[in-house]
Amino acid sequence: xxxxxxxxxxxxxxxxxxxxAGCDSDDPVPYVLPDGTDVARxxxxxxxxxxxxxxxxxxxxxLRGSVVLLNLVGTWSADCRxxxxxxxxxxxxxxxxxxxxxxxxxxxxxxxxxxxxxVSVYRExxxxxxxxxxxxxxxxxxxxxxxxxxxxxxxxxLVDRRGVARHVFxxxxxxxxxxxxxxxxxxxxxxxxxxxSGEAD
Numbered sequence: 001x002x003x004x005x006x007x008x009x010x011x012x013x014x015x016x017x018x019x020x021a022g023c024d025s026d027d028p029v030p031y032v033l034p035d036g037t038d039v040a041r042x043x044x045x046x047x048x049x050x051x052x053x054x055x056x057x058x059x060x061x062x063l064r065g066s067v068v069l070l071n072l073v074g075t076w077s078a079d080c081r082x083x084x085x086x087x088x089x090x091x092x093x094x095x096x097x098x099x100x101x102x103x104x105x106x107x108x109x110x111x112x113x114x115x116x117x118x119v120s121v122y123r124e125x126x127x128x129x130x131x132x133x134x135x136x137x138x139x140x141x142x143x144x145x146x147x148x149x150x151x152x153x154x155x156x157x158l159v160d161r162r163g164v165a166r167h168v169f170x171x172x173x174x175x176x177x178x179x180x181x182x183x184x185x186x187x188x189x190x191x192x193x194x195x196x197s198g199e200a201d
Contacts, residue, residue, distance in 0.1 A: 069087075
């Protein structure tokens with residue numbers, strides 16, 4: 001498995017080992033894939049859903065079987081705006097391959113209507129095709145606890161088909177789309193049994 005030091009152009013990216021769900025220790029715990037590979041992982045315990053901007057909600061458990069990129073952004077952030085075209089490109093590149101991007105917006109307002117309006121404008125400006133939701137505070141809290149993040153935007157979390165968070169990146173350096181794509185492809189290629197057979201928990 002590639003480690004953080006091998007992310008190349010992702011100069012700001014950090015691959016962080018974290019906590020396995022249900023454990024009290026903050027130390028990384030190995031997760032053994034069916035092929036015997038050890039990886040670091042954590043599962044979200046409190047973060048389950050987020051309210052979509054257009055109504056309804058996105059549920060993390062409903063995305064089992066897909067590789068999911070959680071993209072924590074602020075529509076006001078220059079760095080997030082710079083990475084928006086990369087996210088759109090990745091979505092189109094892996095469309096139809098059990099890959100999803102969920103944008104989770106953290107706006108500089110407590111007014112829910114204003115936040116939704118800002119995200120809607122952001123969607124239109126960058127022609128964003130993937131689901132956008134208002135980011136819940138509990139997601140940051142879990143990332144701080146499990147992955148020791150600093151609340152930098154954008155923060156990207158790659159979640160495998162089993163719902164296990166495998167990579168956390170704080171920031172995304174310019175020109176790093178291919179490196180991120182390789183991490184996505186690695187997770188897409190891993191075996192997945194929908195009935196849970198072959199998993200180690």
